[in-house]
Amino acid sequence: MEMDDAYQNAAHIPGGDGYPDKWAAAAAAFRHDATCETDLYYGESPRQVFDLFHPARLSKGLVIFVHGGYWLRFDKSFWSHLAAGPLAAGWTVAMPSYDLCPDVRIADIGQQIMTAIATIAERVPGPIRLIGHSAGGQLIARAAVPRPAAGWQDRLEKLVPVSPVADLAPLMQTTMNADLRIDAAEAMAESPVHLAAPRAETTVWVGGDERxxxxxxxxxxxxxxxxxxxxxxxxxxFSVVEALAVPDSPLTAELLAEVRHGRDPAP
Structure with a gap:
């Protein structure tokens, strides 16, 4: 299918199939040396857990990274090394896993991520910065849409969706949808492009060589x-999000920069 190719990344990246193994090895090595708490529960299923990485000094606040994988694959254990950038600057970093399609719907995953953020925010004081990659970009964007019951949103300073899937409708035309089960109603309700902008300052980040x-x-x-x-x-x-592991990278700097007053104007 034409739309399958449009959303196929590994096939268009040299050595693309080798990235998951590389990420998993780097993440495991990082966890071995980091000060961290692993597999902390925020929900009832085995995948509703998060890892919490602590900086060497008094924390400046909380960074939460939500992984991608088209809501179909991966978990927190592939991405631990991406905590390195914010940790070096003195921020606590949390990384949640979540249930995957087809066991649940994308809307269910969105609710899990909101529960994860609320749970982590109760545990870690201070300002909050959210960053998510690909499907994770959709999840943090959806979570940040203003809602009265989300008290943690008052602490949310910055949102950085990296290469986000902001409109779910095109994925209805892919073979992935056999497992994602997106329909028109869910595409409208869960696509950030159809929802109100967050109150927090937002920067959308994407690689110039992406599809x-x-x-x-x-x-x-x-x-x-x-x-x-x-x-x-x-x-x-794949490479665009790896910059989060580098303390002085532009991505890390953008995520942790002092917020401008309110949301940025249109570029």
Whole structure:
């Protein structure tokens, strides 16, 4: 199917199939040396757990990273090393896992992530910064949409969706949808491009060498929410998020930068 290719990343990245093994090894090595608590429960299922990484000094606040994988694959254990950038700057970092499709729907995963954020926020004081990659970008964006019951949103300073799937409708035309089971109602309800912008400052981040579909998705979200967008030269869908592991990378700097007053104007 044409739309399958549009959202296929590994096939268009040299050595793309080897990235998951590389991430898992780097993450395991990082956990071995880090000060961390693992497999803390926020829900009832075995996958509703999070890891919490502590900085060497008094924490400046909380960074929560939500992983991608088209809501179908991966868990927190692949991404631990991405905590390195925020940790070096003195932030506590949390990484939740969540149940996967087809066992649950995308809307169910969204509810799990909101529960995870609320649970983690009760445990870690201070300002909150959210960052998510690909499907994780959709999940943090959906969680940040203003709602009265989300008290932690008063502490949310910054939101960075990286290469987000901001509009679910195109995925209805992919073979993945046999497991995702997205219908028109869910696409409307769960797509950030159809929802109100967060009160927190938002930067949409995407690699310049990504598939055109992801460049279009990022542009659509930045336009709809009238927020800042950054397109990084030479980065593809897998490499773009790896910069979070580097303390002085532009991505880490953007996530942790002092917030401007309110949301950014349109670029």
């Amino acid at each position: 055109p579909a992801f460049l279009a998705q990022a542009y659509a979200l930045a336009t709809r929410w009238e927020c800042r967008q950054v397109v990084t030269k030479g980065e593809h869908h």
